[in-house]
Amino acid sequence: MRVTIEPQTEGVLNSDAGSTVRRTVLPSGVRVLTEEMPGQRSVTIGYWIAVGSRDEAEHQHGSTHFLEHLLFKGTKTRSALDIAAAFDGVGGESNALTGKEHTCYYARVLDADLPMAVDVLTDMVTSAVIDPAEMETERGVILEELAMAEDDPTDVVHERFSEQVLDGHALGRPIGGTPEEIQAATREDVYDHFQRWYRPEELVITAAGGLDHEALCQIVAQALEASSWDVTVPGEPAPRRLADGVEIPVQEGTRHIRKAVEQSQVILGGRGLAASDEDRFALSLMHAVLGGSMSSRLFQEIRERRGLAYSTYSFSSAFTDAGYFGLYAGCLPSKVEKVIDVMSAELERIASEPVTQEELTRAKGQLRGGTVLGMEETSSRMSRLGRAELVRGEFVDISETLGQLDAVTAADITRVAARLAASPRAITVVGP
Known part of the structure; x- marks a missing residue:
């Protein structure tokens, strides 16, 4: 079965092989989608923001990937060690990925530890402090990451090929930025990028495994109310990305x-x-x-x-x-x-x-x-x-x-x- 997702669609979207898919839009515009999988003892939950490297302003190249690192470096109430220890203490996993069109922060935990995962991920996405000292430390880490990729010829050929076939378009830029762009990035540029995109209407939360949809929505709502975001103002989900209609040349x-x-x-x-x-x-x-x-x-x-x-x-x-x-x-x-x-x-x-x-x-x-x-x-x-x-x-x-x-x-x-x-x-x- 195929179901079109309208901006304000609520309720059950589909059922497949014993699992149930549901979608709820919270009053603030945050979307929550779940797939309840009976018999599963684990849950994977992701916090998605529809921003990728293609969305960066000219002076902010590399900022999306920079944020992927910095959100793990501390919030107003948690240090980087607190974030890591929260998942390590329950045998869970947490990580993030940056793409050309989206960013996702995710965790896999036991079903009983899902409230903790929601609490920590919500705190990271809404209340990261983007500390200047931590940013300088992470700048060095990212430069090492880029150097490691440059030393791998397979990574290099894929990166250069994408530049060649998407010549001059934002999609052709490297996701992580260049070493020069990372060196030049300022705290203000990265923080402005954070403020622009990390908002209730842009957030999509998806989870699958041993969970209850209504209970998760309630936990998410409580975590958002305790966050730095003002979720008392009604909002609607941001519209999905549309094709920009620009013809992209290919370097033949x-x-x-x-x-x-x-x-x-x-x-x-x-x-x-x-x-x-x-x-x-x-x-x-x-x-x-x-x-x-x-x-x-x-x-x-x-x-x-x-x-x-x-x-x-x-x-x-x-x-x-x-x-x-x-x-x-x-x-x-x-x-x-x-x-x-x-x-x-x-x-x-x-x-x-x-x-x-x-x-x-x-x-x-x-x-x-x-x-x-x-x-x-x-x-x-x-x-x-x-x-x-x-x-x-x-x-x-x-x-x-x-x-x-x-x-x-x-x-x-x-x-x-x-x-x-x-x-x-x-x-x-x-x-x-």
Whole structure:
């Protein structure tokens, strides 16, 4: 079943395999979505803000990722050690992620410890102090993180490829910022970014596992009332992100980033599909056939038959108004040209010749199994709720998802592959 999520939708959205999905909008505009999973003793809860690196002002690049670090460094009532000890003391886990279009702070705890997780996460998101001394300490940590990524040629090739296919657009900027931007960031810039986006109407709370929806809403409401936010003023959820309508250019041709490493990293690709594109199910199956497993075409042709690379695969990244795809391989520098030739040939072949029935059946089995097995984790279901609310504006249960996959034909895969193959082609190489 597929359910469209309207701004003020309340109540049960769906039920799937014994679980129940519900959504409530609190008077302040905070949205709470849950999936009650009978028999689970754990809960994963996430606090989502629909702000990512693409939303940063010119003088605030890197601020979204900076905040991901700083919210763990202390609030008006808790130190960084207090935050860490709260989760360590119950055997729980807490972390955060920053994307190009959203940020999420999350925790996984036993069901009995959910009130504690709500209390701590609410405090972090609403009442972080952004202490100047802590910011200087964390500036060094982030610079080390960026240096570590720069030392990994695989990270480098993916980052540079996204810049190449999203040339000049905010989506093409690195999520963590550059070392120069982190060095230049001021406390005022980061705090202004915090004040601009961390507000009740922007907050989405999703949770999955052994929980009671009404009880969680009550706990969240109490935590918000005790926070620094004024939740006595009625509010409505912020509207979902819309495509900006800007045509994003692609730097065609080959971009070579020279690094003194033993192996070259290669990505060939171009413009892909946006997150809500109706062809996304066909795209998933195309990747399963092309480069999603050891039985895929890229793996069999590049590694098994020709011995050109150890690792090879295909991938896609999707956003509100854009997306990109790529074919990746790591190989000796002397084999780069041959690998690119094989990648190009395989892309053209899947875009012009229908996949075999055997390949289609295997790809569907792979994705069906991966989808169902992945949804056995509370963290996956929590993330699914966040994407449903922030990205697509609709909730699709597992049965509907599997039905959409089953409905894809070989002709659909050829059609979507042809869409990708027709886009301007970019090649990024990192190596000597």
